[in-house]
Amino acid sequence: MNDRASSRRLSAKDMEPLLAVTIHLAAPFDLITMLTEVVAAAKQVLNADSGSVWLYEPETDELVARVSTGLETVRVPAGSGIVGSCARSRQIINVPDCYADARFNPELDRRSNYRTRCMLTLPLVDHKGVLVGVLQVLNKADGVFDENDEVLAAALAAQCAVALQRARMIEALIEGEKMRQQLEMARVVQMSTLPTTMPLVPGYEVFGTFIPAELTGGDTFDLSLVGQGLLVVLGDATGHGIVPALHVTQMHAMLRMAFRLGADLETAFKQVNNQLADFLPEDRFITAFIGILDTQAHRLRFHSGGQAPILYFQAATGKCVRHNPTSFPLAAMPLTSLRPAVALDFALGDILVLLSDGIYEYCDANVEEFGEQRVTELVEANHQLPAAELSALLLQTVRSFAAGSPQEDDITVVLVKRTGLTEATRRAFPRDMAAIEAITVFTAEVFDREQIDASLRYAIDFTIEELFTNIVKYSKVGGSDVEIAIAKIDDGVEVSLTDHDVDPFDVTQAPDVDVSRPIERRAPGGLGLHLVRRMVDSIDYQYIRERCESRITFRKTLHGEPMVAPTNTQKENDAEH
Amino acid sequence: MLNIELGADGLVLMAGRLDAAQSQNAQSFLDGLSGAVTLDCSRLEYISSAGLGVLLKTQKRLLASSGKLRLVAVNHHLRDIFMYSGFDQLFEIESAEK
Numbered sequence: 001m002n003d004r005a006s007s008r009r010l011s012a013k014d015m016e017p018l019l020a021v022t023i024h025l026a027a028p029f030d031l032i033t034m035l036t037e038v039v040a041a042a043k044q045v046l047n048a049d050s051g052s053v054w055l056y057e058p059e060t061d062e063l064v065a066r067v068s069t070g071l072e073t074v075r076v077p078a079g080s081g082i083v084g085s086c087a088r089s090r091q092i093i094n095v096p097d098c099y100a101d102a103r104f105n106p107e108l109d110r111r112s113n114y115r116t117r118c119m120l121t122l123p124l125v126d127h128k129g130v131l132v133g134v135l136q137v138l139n140k141a142d143g144v145f146d147e148n149d150e151v152l153a154a155a156l157a158a159q160c161a162v163a164l165q166r167a168r169m170i171e172a173l174i175e176g177e178k179m180r181q182q183l184e185m186a187r188v189v190q191m192s193t194l195p196t197t198m199p200l201v202p203g204y205e206v207f208g209t210f211i212p213a214e215l216t217g218g219d220t221f222d223l224s225l226v227g228q229g230l231l232v233v234l235g236d237a238t239g240h241g242i243v244p245a246l247h248v249t250q251m252h253a254m255l256r257m258a259f260r261l262g263a264d265l266e267t268a269f270k271q272v273n274n275q276l277a278d279f280l281p282e283d284r285f286i287t288a289f290i291g292i293l294d295t296q297a298h299r300l301r302f303h304s305g306g307q308a309p310i311l312y313f314q315a316a317t318g319k320c321v322r323h324n325p326t327s328f329p330l331a332a333m334p335l336t337s338l339r340p341a342v343a344l345d346f347a348l349g350d351i352l353v354l355l356s357d358g359i360y361e362y363c364d365a366n367v368e369e370f371g372e373q374r375v376t377e378l379v380e381a382n383h384q385l386p387a388a389e390l391s392a393l394l395l396q397t398v399r400s401f402a403a404g405s406p407q408e409d410d411i412t413v414v415l416v417k418r419t420g421l422t423e424a425t426r427r428a429f430p431r432d433m434a435a436i437e438a439i440t441v442f443t444a445e446v447f448d449r450e451q452i453d454a455s456l457r458y459a460i461d462f463t464i465e466e467l468f469t470n471i472v473k474y475s476k477v478g479g480s481d482v483e484i485a486i487a488k489i490d491d492g493v494e495v496s497l498t499d500h501d502v503d504p505f506d507v508t509q510a511p512d513v514d515v516s517r518p519i520e521r522r523a524p525g526g527l528g529l530h531l532v533r534r535m536v537d538s539i540d541y542q543y544i545r546e547r548c549e550s551r552i553t554f555r556k557t558l559h560g561e562p563m564v565a566p567t568n569t570q571k572e573n574d575a576e577h
Numbered sequence: 578m579l580n581i582e583l584g585a586d587g588l589v590l591m592a593g594r595l596d597a598a599q600s601q602n603a604q605s606f607l608d609g610l611s612g613a614v615t616l617d618c619s620r621l622e623y624i625s626s627a628g629l630g631v632l633l634k635t636q637k638r639l640l641a642s643s644g645k646l647r648l649v650a651v652n653h654h655l656r657d658i659f660m661y662s663g664f665d666q667l668f669e670i671e672s673a674e675k
Contacts, residue, residue: 436598437578458623458654463623469597515663519637524630527662533628536662566661 006208014152017045021156022214022559025163034167037491038135038160045156046149053164054083055133063087063134081105082121083134090123090131092154096144120145124161131162132168157520186242187212190220193252197500199225201295204228204346205389208414211358211395217410218244218286219356220252226259228292232300234307234354234414235288235330243284249288251276251330265292267343269303269327276331285329289354298346303338305330308359309372313379315349316490320376348420348489351387353379355394358411362398365405370398384499384540384553387415419487425450428481431472436465439484450488459535459556460486460493463504466528467497467507467552492537492557499550504543507552512564534566581606583599584617588649595628603628607635612644619650619673624658636667645669 021041029037039051054063054076062075063083079088086093098104098116109116116138124132135157140149142402169217191210198206208221218237223230235251237244254275258268274285289310291302304310306329311320326339344352357373362370378397382390391413398411411561425446429435440461464484471482483498510529532539537560542551579599582593589610595603607614614635624632636646649671651659656672659665 228585433598436596440594461623462625462658465596465627469625469627513662515661516666517663519633519640519667521665522633522663524626524633527629528626531658533662566657 001489014148018152018155021045022037022159022485025159029163029167031164031167031171032066034164036525038164038180041160042135042137042145042153042156046145046150047141048120049136049139049141050114051137053133053135053160054087054129055164055168056087068136082119083136084136086121086123087131089258090125092123092150093119093121094145094150095119096455118144120149120153122150122157124157124164124314126161126165127158130165132164135160146527182242183245186245190218190245190249191541193249194221195223199223199230201225201230201293203298203418203530204293204295205387205417205419206232206415207391207417209391209395209412211407211411213358213407215238217358218247218248219358219410219412221292221354221414222252222256223413223414223416224256226256226292227262228259228264230293230416231255232291232293232302232352232354232416233261233288234356234412236356236410236412237286238284240409243474244286247276247280247284247331248286251288255290258293265290265301265303266338269305270335270338273305274334277334279544280331285332286331287325291352293346293416300344300352300416301327301341302344302345303327304339306332307354311353311355311372311376311379312344313349313351313353315347315383317381320353320379322372346416348418348487349383350418351379351383351390352414352416354412354414356365356410356412357366358395358407358409359398359413361409362402362407363405363410364402371403374401386419387417390417391415410552426484426485429468433469433472433477435482436468439464439468442484443486445485450486452488452493453558456493456556456558460495462533463536463539463554463556464497466496466532466552470507470528471497471499471550474507475499475505489555489557491559492555494553494555496551496553501548502550503548504545504550506541506543508539508541533564534562538563579603587655588615590617590620595621595631596623596625597627600627600631604631604634607631607650608638609631609644610635611639611642614644615638615647615649617650618648618652621655622652624655626662629658629662629664632664633667647671 021044025037025041035053036054042048042051052065054065056063056078061078063078065074076084078084082093082095085103094102095104096118098119099106119136119138119141121134121136124135126132173259186473195208198208206223208223210219210221217240220233222233224564233252233255235248238250251272254272255268258271263271287306289302289304289307291300293300304325305327306325308325310323312323313320323342326342327335353375359370359375377396378394381388382393385393394413427442429439443461443464444453447454468482480500485496487494507529510526513526513530536554536556539552539554543549544551578593579602579604582590584590588612632646637647647669650673651670652673656670659668659670
């Protein structure tokens with residue numbers, strides 16, 4: 001501030017108009033109104049004919065003023081002309097005779113048909129020392145601006161600076177809120193295209209879920225039945241915000257449309273890529289897995305534009321195999337040629353595991369990523385779970401790993417598992433011994449229809465009966481039916497018995513019986529599980545607490561080893577014959 | 578389903594499946610017999626642990642009064658069950674193959 005000005009004290013009379021405008025400036029005006037108010041206040045306090053405010057833009061180092069009509073703006077670089085010099089020096093500039101001052105630009109006068117005699121220009125600096133802009137008043141009504149005006153103007157400028165800065169901040173907040181609302185809208189659009197129910201595919205469990213990050217990411221997925229089979233899509237557009245959310249939604253719609261119109265995988269992939277390459281900005285792209293599962297031939301063919309890793313769990317080996325993309329990300333550039341699609345032949349128990357970056361790159365507090373290794377290990381250890389439960393376990397494991405670290409990106413999980421279980425091979429039976437006959441009929445039907453080796457039948461009937469009677473006799477609580485599912489697996493059968501609304505009771509823990517005891521010391525109890533262990537390859541118990549559900553699953557194969565090798569107690573007996 | 582009847586030659590004929598649902602019927606029938614009883618298993622397709630319990634209870638009762646239960650024409654599935662459960666040591670068993 002000017003030394004000459006600050007050394008003077010204001011009289012009570014001077015203070016009066018100043019205080020009046022200060023109170024006025026405290027009102028929550030928007031920026032444009034505030035600019036008008038500031039100019040009006042300056043004109044009133046300094047008895048000037050005209051005035052203007054130039055706002056400082058630090059990004060461009062320029063001063064910007066709206067001309068009187070309001071919409072058009074004038075810009076001057078900081079440092080240039082009287083206004084620019086004032087901004088640079090942060091000093092009041094009092095010019096008593098403009099046309100005698102070399103810094104004065106008469107051009108504006110000419111354009112506006114106005115004659116500027118004298119001019120007072122002062123910097124607007126807020127209470128934190130931030131330059132907000134420059135205030136300029138012209139043509140004092142009765143003469144030129146004097147020292148007293150300079151002091152008044154300086155006091156007024158401080159008030160104006162704070163008021164303007166406040167209005168600017170409110171404006172920025174409103175902009176932020178608008179942005180937030182737009183993001184929310186983009187999110188609604190993005191989510192509206194996702195499947196809300198999973199398609200029923202005989203012999204498969206398909207599961208997809210999407211957990212949005214706070215600011216939108218660009219994930220999408222699709223699991224829907226089209227003429228060619230099951231369409232499986234996982235996509236992730238680069239960046240965050242409205243734009244990727246909308247791009248990925250467009251891709252989603254284009255793919256569905258292409259497949260619904262009967263396009264094959266190659267055509268759809270190429271066409272959608274080329275379309276996206278056409279209209280997406282140069283620096284944008286979408287990584288996407290696009291596959292079609294032939295649910296009769298159990299063959300999935302896919303192309304992946306930069307979407308990786310693609311994990312495929314093979315039940316036969318118990319291991320996950322990693323597949324790489326077949327192409328560059330969609331929209332990166334037009335496709336002229338395309339490598340052959342990758343084909344995966346689904347065997348029973350195989351699982352396609354598609355996850356977005358949101359999982360692989362989820363970081364804990366030490367910025368360590370969840371990574372592919374953890375996913376692979378989890379899938380290999382829990383492949384027997386139904387797809388929905390495997391997904392839930394995966395998400396829960398990621399959350400535990402993150403231990404409170406925030407989710408930075410959208411998370412999408414898509415699982416396709418061949419279970420072999422079709423609707424027809426699942427049936428519910430009342431908890432009653434009398435149901436055994438119906439169970440036997442059901443088992444016979446499944447063996448017949450699925451052409452399961454008849455030599456396995458006895459062990460299956462026996463084991464189902466033993467487990468079922470145990471459920472009927474011992475399950476605490478429970479009033480609902482027992483569901484039995486029979487599935488053909490390689491070389492054999494997998495059966496599960498599911499019991500709802502019960503307390504946990506692990507029947508597989510029943511001890512073996514000492515079968516060498518003399519008859520007086522033999523009791524009929526406990527033999528069931530003893531025998532089952534000598535007949536089947538494996539038996540597992542699982543309790544799902546959320547649903548109070550007990551599930552026993554056992555497997556029997558033609559060449560499998562029984563869990564307990566039966567000892568031949570027949571020898572002695574044979575010798576007698 | 579399970580059918581039990583006394584044959585003309587004094588053999589007890591069991592046909593069908595001796596499972597948990599049928600064990601009560603089988604038990605009632607066998608409770609009415611005494612002495613040396615031969616069970617013709619040629620048409621008995623299936624037995625579960627509930628069925629074994631029926632046979633065990635019957636054998637214990639008969640042995641206590643100097644009788645016994647003998648099983649003949651036992652198919653290989655049933656033989657396995659008797660063997661795995663040690664019942665081959667509690668009963669005289671004649672396989673169907675012999």
